[in-house]
Every structure is written in structure tokens, then in C-alpha cells.
Amino acid sequence: DTQMTQSPSTLSASVGDRVTITCRASRSISSWLAWYQQKPGKAPKLLIYKASSLESGVPSRFSGSGSGTEFTLTISSLQPDDFGTYYCQQYNTDWTFGQGTKVEIK
């Protein structure tokens, strides 16, 4: 199984800050990685797929990068609506999710 490890587990940032979340895979997954945002009581929302492709309708302040085993999700200027938990997901072999990164607005 491919394990996915996210860091940090929690982060607190101010509106306008640049925020970066890291996801590491236990083996190479090429670029088969997605990012989701989940708000309390709601289903996850797809943000990024194939490591850096922005899903339709997702604001351009979200971006993804990386390949192989190390990936990042960047929010260029944090907005109040960006609170929630972010998950990475590998789809190189089956699906595995990271444990999540909770983003709080200061």
C-alpha cells in the first residue's frame, strides 16, 4: 500500500497569508495526486488533480506542485472561506488519502 503523510496537521494563518501544505508518498506516484477541501459536516470538494491541474471553478489562488513522492498545495493569499481540512489523495494504485491538514483563520 502507498501511504500518504501530510504536514502540518494543523495550521493557523491570517487572511492574506501564503499557505503551503505538504504531502509525501511512501513510494513514487508520478503525478497521480489530488487535493480536496472539506468543511465541517460537508463532503470533500476537489481542488487539484494530476498534482497541478486546477479543477473547474476553483479559485486561482490555489495551486499544486510536485511529482514522485513530494507534493505541495499552496494558497497564495488566504481568504476567510478557505478554512477547513485539506486532504491529499494518491491514485497511482487504488486510492489513499493523507490524514488531513486543518486550516484555521487567525
Next chain:
Amino acid sequence: EVQLVESGGGLVQPGGSLRLACAASGFTVSNNYMSWVRQAPGEGLEWVSIIYTGGSTYYADSVRGRFTVSRDNSKSTVYLQMYSLRPEDTAVYYCVRVLSPEHLVGDYWGQGTLVTVSS
């Protein structure tokens, strides 16, 4: 508008069975891969199963042999039949439409249905 509506969740005793249904609208179920993902209370996301357009099915190790995914194209509905349920199967179960055969990610998710396995 794409919509996925899950039903069938509830309280079941350990060892019991339950069938979840996912009613799809706004797209053709037969043309899309469909998946199930679950989330235990306060925990992260766990992939459960996927069904391809050709009917091939795949399962997480934790449910293989106990869960079965199927599809009724005439009813635009995907099912998850769950047997031999365990307390650790307690979770919100989400029905997920897969973006494409190349990109096995969930572009649309249902609101989820809660399954509680407890005596």
C-alpha cells in the same frame, strides 16, 4: 446539475448487513466510474470501492470479501452491499463520481449517509 443522493444508512448490529444506494442525476451513470469513500466520526477519508464502466470492481483490503459494489444503469443508481459489519465500519459513506478513467479522483460527492455498527 450533477447530484448524488445516498440512502440506506442506519444503525445495525455487529455481523449484520446493510445496503446503501446512491441515486445519480444530471449525468449518465453507465458512462462514469463510481466510487465509495467513507469517513469515521472525527477521522479522515478512507477509500472503500470503485466500479468501472465495464463492470470491473475493486475494494480496499479492509472490506474485500464483505462489501460488494454494483450498478443499475436503468435506475441511475449505484449500490454498496455490506455484510458482516464490524464496529470499525461505522462511518459516513460518500458516493463519488470519478472525474475520468485517467484521473481517478472524485469530482462530485454526495452528502453522505451514516452507518453505525453497534450492539
